[in-house]
Amino acid sequence: MTGAVEKIAIVGGTGTLGNGLALRLARAGHAVILGSRDAAKAGAAAAALNRILGGGVIAAGDNRGAAEAASIVVLAVPFAAEKASVEEIRGALDGKILVDATAPLVPPRVNRVQLPPGGSAVAAIQALLGEHVRVVSAFQNVSAEKLGKLDAPVVGDVLVCADDAEARRRVIALADAIGLRGIDAGPICNSAAAEALTSVLIWINRKYKVPGAGIRIAGLTPDS
Amino acid sequence: MTGAVEKIAIVGGTGTLGNGLALRLARAGHAVILGSRDAAKAGAAAAALNRILGGGVIAAGDNRGAAEAASIVVLAVPFAAEKASVEEIRGALDGKILVDATAPLVPPRVNRVQLPPGGSAVAAIQALLGEHVRVVSAFQNVSAEKLGKLDAPVVGDVLVCADDAEARRRVIALADAIGLRGIDAGPICNSAAAEALTSVLIWINRKYKVPGAGIRIAGLTPDS
Numbered sequence: 001m002t003g004a005v006e007k008i009a010i011v012g013g014t015g016t017l018g019n020g021l022a023l024r025l026a027r028a029g030h031a032v033i034l035g036s037r038d039a040a041k042a043g044a045a046a047a048a049l050n051r052i053l054g055g056g057v058i059a060a061g062d063n064r065g066a067a068e069a070a071s072i073v074v075l076a077v078p079f080a081a082e083k084a085s086v087e088e089i090r091g092a093l094d095g096k097i098l099v100d101a102t103a104p105l106v107p108p109r110v111n112r113v114q115l116p117p118g119g120s121a122v123a124a125i126q127a128l129l130g131e132h133v134r135v136v137s138a139f140q141n142v143s144a145e146k147l148g149k150l151d152a153p154v155v156g157d158v159l160v161c162a163d164d165a166e167a168r169r170r171v172i173a174l175a176d177a178i179g180l181r182g183i184d185a186g187p188i189c190n191s192a193a194a195e196a197l198t199s200v201l202i203w204i205n206r207k208y209k210v211p212g213a214g215i216r217i218a219g220l221t222p223d224s
Numbered sequence: 225m226t227g228a229v230e231k232i233a234i235v236g237g238t239g240t241l242g243n244g245l246a247l248r249l250a251r252a253g254h255a256v257i258l259g260s261r262d263a264a265k266a267g268a269a270a271a272a273l274n275r276i277l278g279g280g281v282i283a284a285g286d287n288r289g290a291a292e293a294a295s296i297v298v299l300a301v302p303f304a305a306e307k308a309s310v311e312e313i314r315g316a317l318d319g320k321i322l323v324d325a326t327a328p329l330v331p332p333r334v335n336r337v338q339l340p341p342g343g344s345a346v347a348a349i350q351a352l353l354g355e356h357v358r359v360v361s362a363f364q365n366v367s368a369e370k371l372g373k374l375d376a377p378v379v380g381d382v383l384v385c386a387d388d389a390e391a392r393r394r395v396i397a398l399a400d401a402i403g404l405r406g407i408d409a410g411p412i413c414n415s416a417a418a419e420a421l422t423s424v425l426i427w428i429n430r431k432y433k434v435p436g437a438g439i440r441i442a443g444l445t446p447d448s
Contacts, residue, residue, distance in 0.1 A: 193420035
């Protein structure tokens, strides 16, 4: 691989998005630790992923243990579990990067934008954790199912928002490493756009009968 | 042209976005009436546009008169003028389609997402006007400058949101007619995504030093 190897925990790693990100990041050469509330469940999920990868590169642990062992912690849990999951790992986050992939979907109408008061779920997590944790918003607009199918391409750009520019750069590099294109989308408050787009993309998937629409930023190169 | 000729008023038509939309829609064969608070100012702006088009096809009037003469009314004013402009034309909107292109930019930090309470400026206008006016959100993510340069292509998709499906279809057809791609993005609450994206695109324009980034929906066709 090009660039630094990152030690990455995936909290909520047994879900579809967590699984897909773990697979792609591990294949790109990063050191991945799959986390779950139940360490045994994480171990079983990691073993299944390692069979797909053809080698035992993904480690496993409970969420707190995974976060402790990593320098970048990816939160890939449903919106309803976001705050409880953050509290579970909070003590292990100081000085680290927390990549929050949460989109504030409110069942049953997940195809309608319903942003929380204040506008952004992830910005609220940054406010909760304070400046000693660099919170980054990313991966809300990528199809989890497509990430999990290693032989299929994923489509779209990844809007990366954070108040810390170096944290943005490191997460943009992660997106680039798994074959997507990370886009510097500005401060953490701008995460509202990515979070709202998730519901729009769910609407579009149903309306246009496609499996996993994404977004691209047009106009960054002369022919785009 | 293919499809029906629409009679379209552009309220706030002397601004950059209004000018660009008027030019493109008129060139596509629609009947365009440029509106301004000052009818004389609208007349001068329409005359300038007609010189570019090489013929006197764009009419002009005050905002209220323009709205009265049209079946589709496009609101292309700054966020700070949105509500006052709606009040100015309110009596002329019954049974019509109001296309609100407002993005809730809050100077001076227009590259930071600052959605209003409730999440969407345009959804608030639908709530204000009631069900007798079909409010459609569109054109927040298209470069006004590029629209105004008829010899240059504009890039990107247009997210079209409305609670009324037929109104969505008619505005999607307008976007298609001017060489963009209209996307059915769902109910009016989903406008929050397009509104938030405007600030993200302004951030991206500055960060990547490009003149007018837009967005595209990826994955609607097998090769996209």
